[in-house]
Amino acid sequence: xxxxxxxxxxxxxxxxxxxxxxxxxxxxxxxxxxxxxxxxxxxxxxxxxxxxxxxxxxxxxxxxxxxxxxxxxxxxxxxxxxxxxxxxxxxxxxxxxxxxxxxxxxxxxxxxxxxxxxxxxxxxxxxxxxxxx
Amino acid sequence: xxxxxxxxxxxxxxxxxxxxxxxxxxxxxxxxxxxxxxxxxxxxxxxxxxxxxxxxxxxxxxxxxxxxxxxxxxxxxxxxxxxxxxxxxxxxxxxxxxxxxxxxxxx
Numbered sequence: 174x175x176x177x178x179x180x181x182x183x184x185x186x187x188x189x190x191x192x193x194x195x196x197x198x199x200x201x202x203x204x205x206x207x208x209x210x211x212x213x214x215x216x217x218x219x220x221x222x223x224x225x226x227x228x229x230x231x232x233x234x235x236x237x238x239x240x241x242x243x244x245x246x247x248x249x250x251x252x253x254x255x256x257x258x259x260x261x262x263x264x265x266x267x268x269x270x271x272x273x274x275x276x277x278x279x280x281x282x283x284x285x286x287x288x289x290x291x292x293x294x295x296x297x298x299x300x301x302x303x304x305x306x
Numbered sequence: 307x308x309x310x311x312x313x314x315x316x317x318x319x320x321x322x323x324x325x326x327x328x329x330x331x332x333x334x335x336x337x338x339x340x341x342x343x344x345x346x347x348x349x350x351x352x353x354x355x356x357x358x359x360x361x362x363x364x365x366x367x368x369x370x371x372x373x374x375x376x377x378x379x380x381x382x383x384x385x386x387x388x389x390x391x392x393x394x395x396x397x398x399x400x401x402x403x404x405x406x407x408x409x410x411x412x413x
């Protein structure tokens with residue numbers, strides 16, 4: 174059975190860097206190379222930023238769960254902030270850059286697998302996988 | 307994580323030199339926005355962002371720069387990134403913003 178680590182994080186901007194540093198240490202200890210560690214740092218920050226900006230109310234907490242498998246790191250960012258309608262999500266147009274909306278696009282570009290499960294009235298879970306190769 | 311930003315106006319080139327050091331993320335992006343806005347309000351000129359000492363930036367920082375770029379373009383001014391590190395170069399590449407903000411990477 175894979176080892177698991179869970180962080181319960183207050184939904185405030187100042188804690189996103191703490192999560193980023195913790196996951197970076199974890200990825201380093203699993204033997205990921207520098208480029209992969211940077212990819213994981215950005216992807217996790219983007220997922221946490223999404224929660225802090227859109228997914229919590231007040232000081233609501235969210236969870237960051239890390240599953241340490243032999244060949245991969247699986248990171249899930251889970252909030253209980255009511256979910257959203259995935260039909261409303263639009264891929265950003267890279268020809269006409271805007272200030273927002275790049276987060277999910279970047280996560281998908283940097284991680285090997287990404288799954289987003291959102292349930293209206295419950296919350297959202299972003300699961301991201303990076304293989305050690 | 308902290309962010310420090312230095313800025314100075316180069317009268318010879320007629321451009322701002324702005325140097326952020328540290329990390330730009332959701333908790334510090336507003337500092338970068340203020341630095342860009344204040345500089346541009348003070349003197350409407352091109353801005354050169356020196357990224358030599360910027361360790362980390364994600365979409366929050368990109369958003370701030372895109373916003374400034376849009377406002378400056380209306381007046382015919384430009385914003386250019388210099389010497390971004392590999393992690394930031396990759397971010398610029400996958401979002402296609404290298405062509406817009408850092409042409410030296412596309413040469």
